[in-house]
Amino acid sequence: MMNILELAESLSNQTKLKTMGWSDSFQEIVSDTDIPARVVSVNKDIFLVSQGSEDIQVTLSGKVRHRTGEADSEKLFPVIGDWVLLRDVVIDKVLPRRNALSRGAAGGRGKSHDVAMKEQIMAANLDTVFIVCGLDRDYNVRRIERYLTLVYNCNLSPVIVLTKADLHEDPLSCVDEVESVAFGVPVHLVSVDDESGVLELEQYLSSGKTATMVGSSGAGKSTLLNRLYGKSVQQTGAVSQSVGKGRHTTTGRDLIAMPQGGLLIDNPGIREIAFYSEDGGVESSFADIEDYALYCRFSDCDHLNDPGCNVLQAVASGELSAERLESYRKMKRELDYVSQRQHKTADRIEKERWRDVAMKIKAVNKNWKRR
Structure with a gap:
């Protein structure tokens, strides 16, 4: 059992960690012997971590540097804001991220x-x-x-x-x-x-x-x-x-x-805002367009030229700006591709895209010949 001094030191350490953002969800996955700290600065291979008082310069263990863990959570490379476990002055593990x-x-x-x-x-x-x-x-x-x-x-x-x-x-x-x-x-x-x-x-x-x-x-x-x-x-x-x-x-x-x-x-200034993942961002950012789309004639309306498009009607009436709709379309295209990329290779997506283009051209030519 802990004596009074050890208990007081433990409580003091917990308080310092909580000022750094430590929470019960992290506490549940570590043992009493683990030494947690938060990454406060990253400069190439130089890492500074803190336990709520002073910053400590640390290095990476071979396992973390080469991400050789068996589980996905053990393959994380530390970034600023991460919680890590230390062994002396070495980062031995990166804890699973909340976000x-x-x-x-x-x-x-x-x-x-x-x-x-x-x-x-x-x-x-x-x-x-x-x-x-x-x-x-x-x-x-x-x-x-x-x-x-x-x-x-x-x-x-x-x-x-x-x-x-x-x-x-x-x-x-x-x-x-x-x-x-x-x-x-x-x-x-x-x-x-x-x-x-x-x-x-x-x-x-x-x-x-x-x-x-x-x-x-x-x-x-x-x-x-x-x-x-x-x-x-x-x-x-x-x-x-x-x-x-x-x-x-x-x-x-x-x-x-x-x-x-x-x-x-x-963070340093961002010159280009490129997406890597898709998790409903467009639906949240363009909730107004998503609401208009609920009343389109077709559930898969592309809001380009489909008949009965309630989104286009909103633009025509001035309720929705054409610029905002174009911004929505552009990001929707990007994120649709991001979503597909997670399951298909880029080459396969490109082949399918050109196949669809070829089919549309073929259909147009066929209709033209009938005239």
Whole structure:
């Protein structure tokens, strides 16, 4: 049995771990002799982990480095936000993730389609994803739709943060526009001359909660992190006046313990929002179109030229914008391909696609000859 000192030390360690996001679900799968820690920084082969007090630099065991475990959960490579088990200063195991924010890796696209073939996991074990968009040249509702779909595909909770409100002549109109496409998603407005917007975000950073930020370079993610922290902890850079794009001042990922009690990850700017998985993201992001589609004449209506299409009628009446429908179609095509790819090879999908095209051309030619 534990003596009083050992019990007090154990309780103290549990409290420190909980401030880092440790939960009962993790506690249930470890033994009393295991040493858990959370990955707070990854820089190539250098890993920093924390147990709630100081950061420790560690290396990977051969089993983790080469992912030679028998079960899928034993083949995980540690990313920021992961919980790991230590053996001295070596990561010996990565614990199963509650969730993960992932996208298609840049430069990993297939030769035949504009769809990424490799996965990049940006962060794990999250409670909130801040979608950060500046109200300068960065502002783009269609891009926000893609971010929402990405987050929903990962079964995570999005929060939209519109920064640089002081640079827009009518920022509240942007809030209204975003709310019209982001149903039920909290939208917060942040300005350099008003602290209220920043204070509203503190509710997502309560003790033990983990949030991450995604957005373009120059959207104001690092500046937002510094304001939430109360001092400069992340380098910031100016936005180019000629092209309206920011420089990659954030080149790595760090899990930062915030004074509000929670943790926040500042991701590098994302240039392309590529999908890797499909899990109902489009249905959640475009709930209005899905509702219109329920009343289409045909259950498999493609919303292009099928008769009795209620979605097209909504566009014609002005209830739905043509731009939003086109955004929906584009992402639907991408995610349909992603879904197929999980069960078929890319070559097979391409052959089937061209077979369908050939059949349609054949049918058109046949009808033409009958005239």
